Amino acid sequence: MNLHQGTRRLTPSRTAPGAALLALLLVATALVVTGGSARAATLFSDNFDDGNSTGWTASGGSWSVATDGSGVLRQAGTSADARSRAGSASWTDYTVRARVKPTVFNGSNRFVALTARVQSATSYYYLALRGNNTVELKRLSNGTSTTLASAAVTVTAGTWYGLSLQVSGSTLTGRLENGPVLTATDSQYATGQVGVATFYASAHFDDVLVETVGAPSPTPTTPGPTPTTPAPTTPAPTTPAPTTPPPTGNPVPGQPDGFASVNALGQNGTTGGAGGPVVTATNATDFLNYIDTTGPLVIRVQGVIRISSKQGVRPHKTIIGVGGNAEITGGGLDFYRSYNVIVRNINFTEAEDDAINVGQESHHVWIDHNRFAGAVDGSVDIVRGADYVTVSWNHFDHSDKSMLISHSDGAGSTDIGHLKVSIHHNFFDHSRQRHPRVRFGEPVHVYNNYFLGNDLYAVASTENAGVLVEGNYFENVPFPIYSASGYADSGPGRAVQRNNIFVNSGVPETTGTVVEPSTYYAYQLQPAAGVPAAVTAGAGVGRITG
Template sequence: MSTSTRRGPGLRRLTTALSATALLVAALTGAGTAVQAGAHPGRTGAGTTLSAADTPTGFASVNALGRNGTTGGAGGPTVTVTTAAELEDYAGRRGPYVIRVAGRIAIDDMITVVADKSILGVGTTAEITGGGLQLGSTTRPGNNVIIRNIRFTGASDDSVSVTNKAHHVWIDHNDFSGGYDGLLDIKRESDFVTVSWNRFHHHSKTLLLGHSDNHTADIGKLRVTYHHNFFDGTDQRHPRVRFAEPVHVLNNYYRNNALYGVASTENAGVLVEGNYFENVAHPVHVGYDKSGPGRVVERNNRYVNSGTPQTAGTVVEPRTYYAYTVDDPGSVPAIVTAGAGVGKIGL
């Protein structure tokens, strides 16, 4: 693995090290206790709940493109929405808003989310079904957006689409299933994104990173951290990457993925680190389908009843952008199943 001499615009601690699985489970199930995504459980005491002010780790935390990390709607009004019309209204308003989603909201298309928004599910029952969220349009950017603690089901297209040069996005502690196309696609020159502690299930095309083999404008963009996600029986694209570098795939749990785990194509640079692959015949592909080969470095992963990963070339180290620690991959199944998905944080 080579380390680039290039320096990222800032460093933040990616505090994902967990001292003991039992401590995490106790913290998650204890009365009134919630654990911050990517944080050591000992840092969150009993009776503490998370708020919209919590900050991400990984690429969404980096100081770049005029933003020092991702804050979403912090500092703006807090509103609670229960209908598609209300959600669409506030998501499209100018300026920061903290938007609390209460209960099940059925939509029939993509709702556009513009800059400086936090969209947070209330409790354990927040759901967006039938459609999805698109971060930004060609004229209204979707920068500095946070989406947490929401169940996404049955989308007619993508469940969440990060697109049109959106940057500084944090997608955390959600549950995705049963969409028509991608569950979570990041494309069209978007950048500085963290996808953390989500559960993906009952779906095939899970995570696309990069619009197409011909969209070379993505070169130098699409820097994404995927950490502590649970790919629970989904078929493929965890993620499927074009052009991006570096992409950091860290401490995720892959289980029963029928086609493959990660695919790096079109000269993308992907670091696959500290993950646990269980019953995955093809954990890592270099190139896929009609797409040309990418580059992959794999280190410190665990393969259980799984195939041998493909690797090629060298990749820019994520440490040139942020500091981090790696959980023991053998503990990843317990850590991730205990902590990923909705209802694990107090919002």
């Protein structure tokens, strides 16, 4: 298993449960090492595609394995508590993740949940999604619940949500995909199993994954500076922060945020193929036919699709990978006067040109939870008057040219006033350059990304572009931001940095002022110190449903 390439689901053997458990426990004693760094190791996973729930112990409810696109663990009862747990009672520090889909809430205050450090059917920690539109981090002790942290969210029956609950020492961290992060301190339970639960609700559960917590936690999974290296610093912003802070509205899980969510150019946010037929592509012929279809379409990519060059995608499409192994290789996707397109959960590998090219006045494109590796040219290019694009939760895995915004110094006539792009929670993992390189666009909002070991530079603002860089974590990046000096043959741009952390990295070069993205959309800025843990846990493929 290569965690560096995203989570791959490992289903324990169902023909020999004892041997499977032994194998899982053996895995738990090892560290996965990437580039000399301690990484999380897999303790347990189950996607229920084998058709059974061997290894799970249920209490209450009506549990079975069913089909919801793929195998799921279904709890159908709505008249009582229901719980099911798995794993070892001796597990200590770990993160448990799952996809959760509430199907019926029998009342407004009912919930579905992910559990950790389970002692019994009535004692554990849990992260609950409630029908009254809250997410709560709680402790259950002999049947008595205590709320440790909570936040308001939108919870809708029939919608998949990504949940994760990390227990590390006395620190508890609950995360809702593309939503709030809840933290608390509690020392009542030190060890225990994992599980899922409902309270007067029915639900589907899938893609359960348990991983060890890298040490120390919640610091990045690669080592920080040695004692002789200066401690992380947060330089003062080069311009004052706005007197009115940006709105902190939480985006709806599974829906685009940032510029892709803005109502503009006749498009109400980005909905992709919603409302259209759902099809599955397992070969290049079908895939190319589907992306060339007129009208809304949800295209599920299953397995490896080998194409050549850049292939055009018509408007109103959702292209989403199934599981963690969907792959488009050899070629890429091209947007030419296209709009309202979503691309999620795909491994893009070895593209002979660009992996994704958003160009020629295309707009409202959401590129989310993908992995990019080996493209000959750009991983993601946003050029030629494109607009209202969000690039979120992607893993740029040792790529060369990660992201170009505007293709040429001579493109001012098409690009000025356009190229509004949000770039957040991406893992720029030893990628060399263009994270992004920007000409003309404003505002380009680069926030809550993890920049690790970028050889040439991280962000470059040139040709009078306006780039806001905030709440990011830069580690081992010699040139975090270029702006005042331009870059290569391009003239200077404008860049504002604030609330970033720089570890063993150079001094950011900033100048000028930038239009605040909060004039277009609300967003929630995560403290930079927590970005490495959040991004390495959540970015890339295999983290969402497909």
